[in-house]
Amino acid sequence: MRGVGDVFKALADPTRRTILDELTDRDGQTLFEICARLASKHGLGSSRQAISQHLDLLEAAGLVETRREGRYKFHYINTTPLEPIVRRWLTKGPT
Amino acid sequence: MRGVGDVFKALADPTRRTILDELTDRDGQTLFEICARLASKHGLGSSRQAISQHLDLLEAAGLVETRREGRYKFHYINTTPLEPIVRRWLTKGPT
DNA sequence: ACGTTATGCAAGTGACTGCTTGCCTGTCAA
DNA sequence: TTGACAGGCAAGCAGTCACTTGCATAACGT
Incomplete structure (x- = not known):
């Protein structure tokens, strides 16, 4: 389903947030x-x-996308789902 | 402690997100x-x-602040902790 | 003073979560 | 083909979480 709640749930765990940090530092790791x-x-x-x-x-949650190549599977971060998430409560006026 | 993890944990539950929606719509409710x-x-x-x-x-988590008045307790939303949260992975270059 | 209203505290319960354990599939090099 | 390497699947376990239940505190109206 990849709903909004999945993104928040994914971000709730500190280990998963560190994984996103790692992929931000070096994208496409196995x-x-x-x-x-x-x-x-x-x-x-x-x-x-x-x-x-x-x-x-x-x-x-859509925060990581993968690409297979032989026996390797590379992981890429995708920040697209992050933007609308918090903006939900930040925007008071019309965008 | 009010660390960063508390904010993510607070946002992980759909009911709590709806509460923030409600306080965004009308701030200062009991x-x-x-x-x-x-x-x-x-x-x-x-x-x-x-x-x-x-x-x-x-x-x-610091997302809600309260003010007591007699037997009433009013709740106010505070979006300050929200901004740096997601920006952590969004900013690639210097702001 | 008395009852009502608005909120607080704490133990108990069922479901979910993160992690482990064990085994299995598929890919590459020799 | 054989073995090593990268990853996947699934059951089980301990801790956490959201919610309930029951009682307690404090402020207000009459």
Whole structure:
């Protein structure tokens, strides 16, 4: 369904927000790359399956898009769903 | 603590987002007013205690501020914590 | 003073969430 | 073809969350 609520739910978890930080820093990473960089740069000891489930959720919310190439799967951040989210309460007058 | 995670957690629930919608429409409502308008305008049948707990959470996140006056407690929306939240991933270059 | 109104506090419950565990599929190099 | 590598699927478990239930506090009208 990829409704608005999915975006908020995806952003509710700190690990998922850190994943978005990582993809902002270097877009198009594989699952193993993300795991390695989360561990080294952010000090997160999450397992591969945990990160994979987080990526599934981010993809379901439309915040991450994927591209398969052989046995690799690259993950790209998509900030499009983010803009209208908060603007909902910020805009008092007509845009 | 009122950290960044509290704001995301507060926004994760659809009822709390509807409460923010209501306060955007009419600021400074009491608990009973919010309950009544949530039921009539938004079709939500949440109990008073449920709404009260949601308001506590929104206040802990800094999204709602309160002012007591006699036996009434008025709730005001505060959008200040919202701006830097999403901008975190939107800004690629210097603002 | 007494009852009503508006709100607060806290324990208990069912559902959801994040994570683990174990096994399976598909791809590439030798 | 065999083994290693990248990723996927699904069941189970512990913690959290939203909600209810029941009682308590405080302010106001009469």
